[in-house]
Amino acid sequence: MELAVIDIKGKKTSKKVKLSDAVFCIEPNDHAIYLDVKQHMANKRTGNHKAKERSDIRGSRRKIRKQKGSGAARVGDIKNPIFRGGGRAFGPRPRDYSFKLNKKVKRLARKSALSHKIKAESLVVLEDFKLESPKTKDFAQILINLEVSDSKSLLVMSELDKNIKLSSRNLKSTRVVLAEELCTYDILNANKVYLSVNSIEKVEKILG
Numbered sequence: 001m002e003l004a005v006i007d008i009k010g011k012k013t014s015k016k017v018k019l020s021d022a023v024f025c026i027e028p029n030d031h032a033i034y035l036d037v038k039q040h041m042a043n044k045r046t047g048n049h050k051a052k053e054r055s056d057i058r059g060s061r062r063k064i065r066k067q068k069g070s071g072a073a074r075v076g077d078i079k080n081p082i083f084r085g086g087g088r089a090f091g092p093r094p095r096d097y098s099f100k101l102n103k104k105v106k107r108l109a110r111k112s113a114l115s116h117k118i119k120a121e122s123l124v125v126l127e128d129f130k131l132e133s134p135k136t137k138d139f140a141q142i143l144i145n146l147e148v149s150d151s152k153s154l155l156v157m158s159e160l161d162k163n164i165k166l167s168s169r170n171l172k173s174t175r176v177v178l179a180e181e182l183c184t185y186d187i188l189n190a191n192k193v194y195l196s197v198n199s200i201e202k203v204e205k206i207l208g
Contacts, residue, residue: 126194155175
């Protein structure tokens with residue numbers, strides 16, 4: 001399919017770019033998307049939660065009362081989970097939440113996410129541009145021109161431009177990534193995805 005190229009002023013140019021149907025126009029696989037996003041979120045978890053169990057509580061090991069004859073339930077020491085201040089039973093422990101996902105599934109998930117954006121008309125091809133100096137004000141003006149200053153946007157570039165990266169990092173509503181850094185979560189999390197003209201070839205090479 002073909003998409004018109006838009007400049008940084010938000011206006012259509014006379015140029016058109018052909019996108020690969022094998023990458024941008026597939027039948028989306030929602031389960032692959034679910035698995036990839038689940039892995040992304042799991043990898044971000046630190047897993048350092050910890051509750052004190054019986055062995056971690058400081059206290060006497062003395063048995064509080066005799067086993068039989070008191071008329072009350074049998075109990076052990078003061079660190080028993082049923083007592084206030086006792087250890088927690090089966091509390092959370094530090095663990096690693098990450099899990100393995102096949103490369104083909106991750107590739108399918110990214111292609112599915114891009115296809116969803118194409119169907120929703122939320123994927124735009126943006127003319128390549130550069131900033132003379134790192135100024136947040138200049139980048140914010142570009143977002144205003146593109147009418148995405150109040151919504152989440154994702155800009156995909158072919159190579160790192162230091163001025164663009166520095167100009168965008170203070171803006172919470174936008175994210176700038178390289179083609180090889182593109183992930184399913186970022187695509188779905190953005191209301192609009194902007195692909196620079198030069199990045200399309202790289203995206204198609206990585207996902208094709």
